[in-house]
Amino acid sequence: MTIATVKSRLRTTGRHAALDGLSVLGRLSGRESAGLATPRVQFPYLHAVPENEEHSFRKLLGSLATTHTFVSYSEAVRRVRSGEIDRPYLALSFDDGFASNVRTARLLEEFGIVGCFFVTTGFIGTPTLTEARDFFGYSAGIDEPAMTWSDLEALKAAGHEIGNHTQTHRVVSSLSPQRVVDEIGGAADVLRARLGSVEHFAWPFGRFFHFTGDAARVVFDTGHLSCASAERGAHLSAEGGSADSLCIRREHIMTSWPRRHSRYFLSRSALRGAPSAQGWPAGWEVSR
Secondary structure (H helix, E strand, O other), X not given: OOHHHHHHHHHHHHHHHXXXXXXXXXXXXXXXXXXXXXXXXXXXXXXOOOHHHHHHHHHHHHHHHOOOEEOOHHHHHHHHHHOOOOOEEEOOEEEEOEOOHHHHHHHHHHOXXXXXXXXXXXHOOOOOHHHHHHHHOOOOOOOOOEOOHHHHHHHHHOOOEEEEOOOOOOXXXXXXXXXXXXXXXXXXXXXXXXXXXXXXXXXXXXXXXXXXXXXXXXXXXXXXXXXXXXXXXXXXXXXXXXXXXXOEOOEEOOOOOOHHHHHHHHHHHHHHOOHHHHOOOOOOOOOO
């Protein structure tokens, strides 16, 4: 075992212990219950649900369904824009387009839930794990190949939504202006030609330093109705104005985590949420 592996495991153990303590404190203080009961729209997202974690995912959905109303991604965006936020709402999304998303969709359907699957067009149909890792350029977290076009067509026919996650899953802030247009607009063109309407976009890696204001303008100029980050947060009130004034916050969760950790993150963001947290970073000038 290498020193790097040991350090990684120690960090994971320390993180797990810290979240255990915070989640217990939240439950005992009543903050978790208060946060989860807060009327809001929240966007949890995952990447893949491995077959051996499907039971955990089903348990998580059942737990969240006792305190939240699940809605489609489009309905969630509409409620954020209109301010129709009378209870806790959740909209689930899944990034990249991994093959297990097909099984995941069937699990969602057991609960009457529709998801939004943000797919990277250049990854679609990648048949093997080796090729999947080559495509992304790294192996961490890449444990399965991609969905096919037939899979995506079946998901859409079942009522799920397909979103744009660029052509090649690169860090958008590192690209030239023309490459940004190709990555976002080109992917949208391909998806719409095969699947019809594609209204939502989420950028790879998801932090603000992975994106730019110019890229956000490209998203809306190419016909998308929403643009999503992976910055944590909850939407508690109406975001008025044009669609491009709104940056969706999403909550990363994983089925390998204890359910209490996911509930902790959701409740923490609900208690911290504020209208001013829904926009873009200062100086980006995304809104027209």
